[in-house]
Amino acid sequence: MNVNVEEKLFQNRYKVDHGRPHISIVDPSVCASECRTQQCTRVCPASCYKAEGNGNVSLITDGCLECGSCRIICDDFRNVEWEYPRGGYGILFKFG
Amino acid sequence: MEKFDCIVVGAGPSGNAAAYTLAKAGLSVLQIERGEYPGSKNVQGAILYSDALERIIPEFRDEAPLERHIIEQRMWVLDDDSYIGTHYRSDAFNQKPYNRYTILRAQFDKWFSEKVAQQGVLVICETTVTDLIMDGKRVVGVRTDREQGEVFADIVILADGVNSLLAKKAGFHPELNPGDVALAVKEILFLPQESVESRFNVNEGEGVVIEMIGKITQGMMGTGFLYTNQESITIGVGCMLSDFKKERIPPYLLLERMKNHPAIKPLIQGGEMKEYTAHLIPEGGLRAMPQICGDGWMIVGDSGMFVNAVHREGSNLAMTTGRLAAETVIDLKRAGKDFTSANLASYRSRLDDSFVMKDLAKYRDMPGVFHANPQFFTTYPELLNNAARTMLTVDGGDKKSKEREILRSFTRSRTLPGLLSDAYKMWRALR
Ligand SMILES: Cc1cc2nc3c(=O)[nH]c(=O)nc-3n(C[C@H](O)[C@H](O)[C@H](O)COP(=O)(O)OP(=O)(O)OC[C@H]3O[C@@H](n4cnc5c(N)ncnc54)[C@H](O)[C@@H]3O)c2cc1C
Ligand code: SF4
Ligand code: SF4
Numbered sequence: 001m002n003v004n005v006e007e008k009l010f011q012n013r014y015k016v017d018h019g020r021p022h023i024s025i026v027d028p029s030v031c032a033s034e035c036r037t038q039q040c041t042r043v044c045p046a047s048c049y050k051a052e053g054n055g056n057v058s059l060i061t062d063g064c065l066e067c068g069s070c071r072i073i074c075d076d077f078r079n080v081e082w083e084y085p086r087g088g089y090g091i092l093f094k095f096g
Numbered sequence: 097m098e099k100f101d102c103i104v105v106g107a108g109p110s111g112n113a114a115a116y117t118l119a120k121a122g123l124s125v126l127q128i129e130r131g132e133y134p135g136s137k138n139v140q141g142a143i144l145y146s147d148a149l150e151r152i153i154p155e156f157r158d159e160a161p162l163e164r165h166i167i168e169q170r171m172w173v174l175d176d177d178s179y180i181g182t183h184y185r186s187d188a189f190n191q192k193p194y195n196r197y198t199i200l201r202a203q204f205d206k207w208f209s210e211k212v213a214q215q216g217v218l219v220i221c222e223t224t225v226t227d228l229i230m231d232g233k234r235v236v237g238v239r240t241d242r243e244q245g246e247v248f249a250d251i252v253i254l255a256d257g258v259n260s261l262l263a264k265k266a267g268f269h270p271e272l273n274p275g276d277v278a279l280a281v282k283e284i285l286f287l288p289q290e291s292v293e294s295r296f297n298v299n300e301g302e303g304v305v306i307e308m309i310g311k312i313t314q315g316m317m318g319t320g321f322l323y324t325n326q327e328s329i330t331i332g333v334g335c336m337l338s339d340f341k342k343e344r345i346p347p348y349l350l351l352e353r354m355k356n357h358p359a360i361k362p363l364i365q366g367g368e369m370k371e372y373t374a375h376l377i378p379e380g381g382l383r384a385m386p387q388i389c390g391d392g393w394m395i396v397g398d399s400g401m402f403v404n405a406v407h408r409e410g411s412n413l414a415m416t417t418g419r420l421a422a423e424t425v426i427d428l429k430r431a432g433k434d435f436t437s438a439n440l441a442s443y444r445s446r447l448d449d450s451f452v453m454k455d456l457a458k459y460r461d462m463p464g465v466f467h468a469n470p471q472f473f474t475t476y477p478e479l480l481n482n483a484a485r486t487m488l489t490v491d492g493g494d495k496k497s498k499e500r501e502i503l504r505s506f507t508r509s510r511t512l513p514g515l516l517s518d519a520y521k522m523w524r525a526l527r
Contacts, residue, residue, distance in 0.1 A: 001349065001352060001353060001356075003346070003348050003349050003352045005346075005348050005372075008283070008348065008369070008372035009372060011369055011370055011371055011372060012371055012372060012373075015132070037341075037344070039340075039341045039344060042340075042344040042345070042346055043279070043337070043340045043341060043344070043346070043347065045279065045281045045346075045347045045348060045374035046374065047346070047348075065373060065374040065375075066137065067279060067374040067375055067376055068258070068259040068272075068376055069279050069337055069340070069374075069376065071259075071271075072271065072272050072273075072274050072277060072337055072376075073274050073337055073340070073341045075271070075273075075274060078271075082261075083226075083261075084130055084224050084261070085130075085224070086224060086241050087130050087221070087222040087223040087224040087240070087241055087242070088130075088131075088132050088221070088222030088223075090137075091136075091137065092131070092132055092136045093135070093136055093137065093138065093139065093201075093202045093371065093373060094202055094370075094371060095200045095201075095202050095203070095284045095328075095370065095371050095373075096135055096136075096138045096139050096140065096142075096200060096201035096202035096203075096205070096371075096373065
């Protein structure tokens with residue numbers, strides 16, 4: 001089964017803080033060469049982390065649901081720098 | 097320099113309960129919320145248990161945005177294409193005052209926050225608290241992402257939810273363990289009110305909840321749920337983060353498969369999906385609970401692991417811990433005592449005397465039992481479903497032989513000592 005998560009995220013409201021992502025990968029080379037499991041690319045519910053063909057992992061936080069999972073499951077390398085967005089920015093739930 | 101009696105970080109149920117109770121007793125309270133409005137960051141199933149809120153706002157039923165009161169609870173154990181379960185409906189649940197309701201958190205939190213503001217709390221939204229301000233070991237205020245955003249108070253109540261970043265940054269507790277938190281994803285599907293009522297066989301205002309375990313979580317420790325709202329259905333699934341990490345199953349894939357289960361699909365058919373959400377639930381229980389107070393600070397709600405995962409209760413523990421923290425502060429203030437770690441220990445004894453700690457103590461072994469025994473989420477659902485199919489299929493076979501066949505299927509998958517020890521483990525954990 002194939003699921004297009006972008007289609008789901010399209011229903012949500014966001015106020016994106018352009019140019020100021022609230023999550024970042026500390027050392028991309030750790031993702032590429034040390035982290036064999038790259039679980040963030042599978043577990044992130046908004047699919048913000050993507051496994052690129054060349055072994056790198058990319059992160060685009062625009063669709064982030066601010067759950068915190070990526071930070072907690074990166075417990076082998078602690079390679080995720082995670083803050084909340086600035087006040088008022090980010091996901092904006094209408095129903096929750 | 098502005099100084100308050102108390103700063104509350106977060107405007108979810110725990111923070112709102114605390115702020116409301118403090119202000120009602122006449123204390124000066126500043127409440128800071130990072131969302132555009134309270135609720136805009138918050139996610140819940142959502143069942144609201146009346147009792148905890150009633151103790152804070154007795155007349156809430158006349159004003160709060162409530163969806164449906166629950167008259168029927170279904171518990172399903174799912175195999176790939178079947179389910180076996182129990183349904184319990186009682187007209188007792190139709191007698192006022194109702195015991196629980198479905199709610200939509202974004203709307204409910206907004207309402208609760210208006211009540212908080214009416215009590216005189218200064219509620220500031222769109223502001224993220226970035227750090228606690230310390231004086232030695234004592235918390236004396238908070239730093240926010242606003243210009244000149246430092247504010248001070250005698251006591252800071254951390255109601256900032258499951259991620260609990262502030263206490264972590266201050267070194268009060270370490271990072272969450274993936275085995276102590278569940279990740280849940282859910283969708284809200286809109287349907288005409290009549291469709292909701294006919295599909296679930298209920299009248300206006302009445303609702304049904306379905307809790308599910310089994311193959312929908314693909315062997316991971318977790319549950320699914322489906323709740324009826326006024327004109328919509330909430331459907332979601334959650335599993336432990338440690339299992340997600342290990343199994344590498346995208347959570348939205350799990351949800352999509354669940355929506356296509358033959359027992360579920362007809363119930364949600366035609367529903368228009370209007371929001372997709374994800375949130376963590378702290379499920380580590382008592383054994384994973386962090387330190388909950390210290391000099392100048394207290395923790396309430398999800399950030400203190402106050403969730404009863406077995407009974408899917410969280411918002412009521414959040415409101416109760418918020419209220420009890422506030423009552424502790426009020427009493428100390430009236431007695432002219434400082435908010436030292438030693439004096440705040442009475443928060444802990446209030447919790448011990450309440451259902452909060454009693455329930456968490458009762459189920460303290462539960463998370464461990466499920467972690468160590470995945471058969472509860474795979475083998476048993478399959479066995480139960482097969483047993484039902486065997487018994488209910490009329491195919492010329494006699495019932496006695498069918499019983500023997502079922503018993504054999506159980507002992508084949510799980511040795512007799514295995515079955516007995518599972519029963520014992522469950523009994524120990526639930527006792
Ligand atoms: C899918 C799901 C289903 C659930 N179902 C149920 C259910 O049916 N019944 C039930 O009782 N419970 C349920 N729960 C649990 C319940 O939602 C939580 O226990 C409850 O929301 C906890 O309340 P809280 O106030 O502690 O935290 P939250 O509701 O998370 O509130 C924390 C608040 O703090 C704000 N905040 C955080 N950090 C900062 C900061 N640094 N600065 C400013 N503001 C900040 C957030 O924006 C948020 O508003 C469910 C949870 C989930 C995820
Ligand atoms: S889990 Fe952590 S280390 Fe591994 S790829 Fe993801 S961010 Fe990088
Ligand atoms: S916080 Fe949650 S939604 Fe956002 S990037 Fe991390 S895992 Fe994905």
